[in-house]
Amino acid sequence: MAEGLRILAPGVATTLQDAGRQVYLRYGISGSGAMDPDLLALANALVGNPADAAAIEMAMLGPTLVCEAEGCRVALAGAPFAMGLNGRALDPFTAHDLRRGDRLTFGAPRQGLRAWLAVAGGFAVAPMLGSVSTHTRTLLGGLDGHSLAAGDLLPLHAPRPTGRSLTLPPAHRPRFGGPIRVVLGPQADSFTEEGLRTFLSASYTLTGRADRMGCHLDGPPIAHADGFNIVSDGIVNGSIQVPGHGRPLILLADRHTTGGYPKIATVISADLGRLAQVRPGETIRFEAVTVEAAQSLARGARRTLAARLAALVPAGGLDLDSAFLLSCNLIDGVVSASPTGSAA
Amino acid sequence: MSEPAYRLLDCGDRALTVELGRAVDPVINAQVVALDEAIRGAGRPGLLETVPTYRSLLVLYDPDRLPRADLVALIATHWPPPVTRAGAVRRWRVPVLYGGEHGADLASLAAAAGLSEAEVIGLHAGCDYRVHMIGFAPGFAYLGGLDPRIHASRRTDPRPRIPAGSVSIGGNQTGVSPPLELPSGWQLIGQTPARSYDPARAEPFLFAAGDLIRFEPIGHAAFDAMSAAALAGETVATMERIDG
Numbered sequence: 385m386a387e388g389l390r391i392l393a394p395g396v397a398t399t400l401q402d403a404g405r406q407v408y409l410r411y412g413i414s415g416s417g418a419m420d421p422d423l424l425a426l427a428n429a430l431v432g433n434p435a436d437a438a439a440i441e442m443a444m445l446g447p448t449l450v451c452e453a454e455g456c457r458v459a460l461a462g463a464p465f466a467m468g469l470n471g472r473a474l475d476p477f478t479a480h481d482l483r484r485g486d487r488l489t490f491g492a493p494r495q496g497l498r499a500w501l502a503v504a505g506g507f508a509v510a511p512m513l514g515s516v517s518t519h520t521r522t523l524l525g526g527l528d529g530h531s532l533a534a535g536d537l538l539p540l541h542a543p544r545p546t547g548r549s550l551t552l553p554p555a556h557r558p559r560f561g562g563p564i565r566v567v568l569g570p571q572a573d574s575f576t577e578e579g580l581r582t583f584l585s586a587s588y589t590l591t592g593r594a595d596r597m598g599c600h601l602d603g604p605p606i607a608h609a610d611g612f613n614i615v616s617d618g619i620v621n622g623s624i625q626v627p628g629h630g631r632p633l634i635l636l637a638d639r640h641t642t643g644g645y646p647k648i649a650t651v652i653s654a655d656l657g658r659l660a661q662v663r664p665g666e667t668i669r670f671e672a673v674t675v676e677a678a679q680s681l682a683r684g685a686r687r688t689l690a691a692r693l694a695a696l697v698p699a700g701g702l703d704l705d706s707a708f709l710l711s712c713n714l715i716d717g718v719v720s721a722s723p724t725g726s727a728a
Numbered sequence: 729m730s731e732p733a734y735r736l737l738d739c740g741d742r743a744l745t746v747e748l749g750r751a752v753d754p755v756i757n758a759q760v761v762a763l764d765e766a767i768r769g770a771g772r773p774g775l776l777e778t779v780p781t782y783r784s785l786l787v788l789y790d791p792d793r794l795p796r797a798d799l800v801a802l803i804a805t806h807w808p809p810p811v812t813r814a815g816a817v818r819r820w821r822v823p824v825l826y827g828g829e830h831g832a833d834l835a836s837l838a839a840a841a842g843l844s845e846a847e848v849i850g851l852h853a854g855c856d857y858r859v860h861m862i863g864f865a866p867g868f869a870y871l872g873g874l875d876p877r878i879h880a881s882r883r884t885d886p887r888p889r890i891p892a893g894s895v896s897i898g899g900n901q902t903g904v905s906p907p908l909e910l911p912s913g914w915q916l917i918g919q920t921p922a923r924s925y926d927p928a929r930a931e932p933f934l935f936a937a938g939d940l941i942r943f944e945p946i947g948h949a950a951f952d953a954m955s956a957a958a959l960a961g962e963t964v965a966t967m968e969r970i971d972g
Contacts, residue, residue: 409779409788411925411933412866412906512927522866522908524927570737570745615752616863616870618779618786620743642781642863650740678741679791 387453388539389503391532395447395490397595399518400509400526400538401500403436408513409641415621416517416525416637419498419596420657422689423461423558427502429693430459430479430550438509438516440501440532444663446490447532451482457545458482461552462499463560463661466491477557478699479504479549496560496661505542519638521597548698556695560661563671566624566649567678571614574646575626579607583648587667588632594664596638601668605630606648616644622651622659624670634659652678654685733807736800737784741791742776746803747784752900754872756783757860761938762809770802780937781861782870819856819940822904822920822965824895825951826852830919837880837897837915851875852895852917853943857902861937867906867925869935874902886913893920895943904941918943921954922965929961940970 391398401424404417418424418441425435440447446465459479460467467474468489474480476499482488493499509516512524523529527536572580588603612628619625623635625645634651635643636659651659652673662668673681737745746763749756764780767787774794779786789799826849827834838848857871864870880897890896892907896914903914906925920943924934935941946954958964 407777408866408932409777409786410862410937412862412864412868513932524866567738567740570739570747615750615782616861617745617747617781617784618739618743618863620739620786620788622740640864641779642861647739650738650743652741654741675738675741675796679796682741683792 386537386539388508388537389449389456389488390452391447391534391536391538392450392487393448394532394534394536395442396444398440398442398447398532399520399596400438400507400532401441401517402438402515404517404637405513405515405519405524409618412641413513413524414519414522414638414641416515416519416596418500418517419637419660420462420500422657422685424500424502425689426477426552426692427459427461427500429696430461430477430552431457431502431504432547432550433502433504433506437502437506439503440538441498442490442501443498445492446499446501448490449488451484451486451488452537453482453540454484455544456482456540457504457549458488458501459550460490460499460501463493463496465493465499475551477554478551479545481545481549497663498660503538503540504545505540508539508541521638550696551699552692552696556692558692560658562658563669564659565652565655565671565673565678565681566622567652567675568649568672569647570617570650571646572648574609574612574614575648576607576609579609579630580648582606583632584670584672587669589667590662590664592664596636598633598635598639599659599662601632601634603631603667606632608646612645614644614646616642619643619647620650622653622656623647624649624651636660652681654678654681657685734803736803739786743786743788744796744799745784745786749783752782752860752872754858754860757858757872758811758938759809760785762811763803763806764937766806766809767802770806772798772802775799775802779863781863817938817940817970818936818967819942819970820935820965820967822895822922822941822943823946823950823954824853824918824920824943825946825948826895826918830891830951831895831917833880833883833896833915834917837878837917840880841878843877848878848917849945851878852897852902853945856940856942859935859937859939859941860901862933862935865906865908865910866927867933867935868910869904869924869939869941871902871904871941872900874900876900880915882913883915886911890914890916891919893922893924894918895920904935919951920965921946921951921958922963923958924965926961931963934963934965934967 518526898914
């Protein structure tokens with residue numbers, strides 16, 4: 385019998401995601417991948433996986449899972465979802481060991497929107513076009529290209545946990561919020577001066593039309609200088625299109641690769657993760673920065689991730705099940721640096 | 729110096745669009761394809777992906793391995809690109825079953841154009857098209873070179889799902905859909921059994937920007953046989969290399 389995690393209830397938009405697809409944009413294949421690669425890396429580090437191993441991405445309302453393996457180790461990084469093991473509350477940003485029959489539940493996050501649940505050793509799911517990332521619109525990745533559904537079994541590579549489990553001390557955990565910084569262009573000249581001022585000064589509210597493909601914003605319309613059709617060109621993660629109605633649409637991981645509306649700006653890579661935590665109904669403001677500043681901020685974000693990974697410590701206290709710990713081989717307490725398998 | 733031949737447009741901190749023009753133009757598109765080949769051929773670390781489109785080339789890069797200034801210099805070094813390629817150009821022959829349930833808009837399109845269905849098919853299958861770009865969906869090929877007599881406006885009421893492999897007309901363009909049921913506002917004139925995209929196949933994609941495509945009308949029996957063969961992994965569409 386396959387060893388794995390069984391989905392009892394899927395939550396709202398629960399998918400498998402890794403670092404995404406590369407080199408196929410030119411063929412119309414969306415990049416997909418975790419909406420915050422740094423938090424994917426953090427969740428993976430907590431269970432000893434490579435940074436880009438596939439994890440369960442959850443949004444808004446998380447799944448309920450049952451462990452159908454001899455044992456496995458999981459960790460959640462991202463928005464603070466209510467998380468429970470057989471009804472007992474669990475700490476996020478901490479690795480937890482599950483035994484056969486354990487029920488892992490996720491509610492809604494107190495703040496933010498998305499989180500990543502990594503499993504030690506990764507999921508034994510075959511990549512499609514180089515990635516396990518689920519792209520539901522084209523049925524790529526995941527289990528047959530679909531969001532996770534009740535009854536699905538996610539097979540595991542190496543279910544048995546080894547070594548001490550890790551935690552990220554609260555002082556190092558991410559906080560969300562703040563302005564979303566952008567680089568203006570590539571078609572900023574398709575808008576009037578007034579339109580650009582509106583874009584950079586107004587507050588925009590995320591509408592209910594917000595998913596992994598993109599989020600539609602509501603707020604003051606942005607004036608185009610000269611119509612709103614361009615000859616289709618390439619779109620990146622974070623491209624902000626402004627269709628004829630003047631309200632921005634931010635294209636994200638699951639976007640089309642090309643599009644024909646002018647793009648007023650691009651969200652900088654360092655802020656895509658924070659944007660992924662904005663909920664429908666919440667407002668954002670845009671702040672323009674230069675390309676050089678954006679590249680410097682990206683380096684800063686990588687330093688922050690490195691600092692978080694360096695801050696991981698063995699989970700302290702006595703909240704671990706000591707009988708279970710004794711059943712594991714803890715003689716040397718070494719965390720495995722080379723999991724036996726990775727879905728990446 | 730004369731007019732700058734291209735504009736560099738930043739798309740955030742990890743991508744640049746090299747804009748060669750703003751119109752659909754086969755000469756500009758040929759330059760895009762040639763520039764794409766030249767830049768990719770340079771094999772520079774940090775050059776992550778490129779996306780050739782009608783009139784621009786999107787270049788994704790890692791600024792830590794390929795600083796923006798070096799990328800800008802790389803583009804300048806390869807301008808102008810050699811549009812007449814030393815190698816071969818690919819021409820695909822793509823079988824199409826026109827009309828009926830396989831091309832639900834053929835009759836109305838023919839009527840609007842003042843032509844018979846056979847005349848529309850003759851015009852559509854009578855010339856080579858150039859793949860201007862792949863976009864919108866996996867393997868969806870936007871083709872230029874459509875005879876003006878069969879230009880047709882998009883439907884006012886887009887369909888939420890069109891049949892897999894639809895061959896359609898939108899304005900002055902024609903296109904070939906992948907074997908996915910996509911939304912579309914284009915006029916459907918036929919269907920190909922060829923699967924322009926199949927992630928399970930060793931070569932997942934048939935067409936690339938710069939390729940030529942010629943459609944070949946087929947009947948129902950051939951369509952059914954080719955559909956089965958395509959599902960089994962055969963290419964069905966045939967490709968020849970021609971001198972550039």
